[in-house]
Amino acid sequence: MECRSGCGACCIAPSISGPLPGMPNGKPAGAPCAQLMADMRCAIFGQPERPAVCASFKAMNDVCGESKDQAIWLISELEKATS
Secondary structure, three states: OOOOOOOOHHHOOOOEOOOEOOEOOOEOOOOOOOOEOOOOOEOOOOOOOOOHHHHOOOOOHHHHOOOHHHHHHHHHHHHHHHO
């Protein structure tokens, strides 16, 4: 599966416990990443400062669903189940 244009759910729904550019204390679940641009793309995609957890995320139907709203819900549910 390719990332859905204009989605950004993976940059909003999950928490990130380690530091990332613009968010030295990590990112809480449900908060947009500081690197998420208005068009829902990552400002540091492909850059060395992009966190490994972000670089390792792969879009998949069972995680991303059929829409941005469904992706946010699915990723949020995974976040709750693993916290």
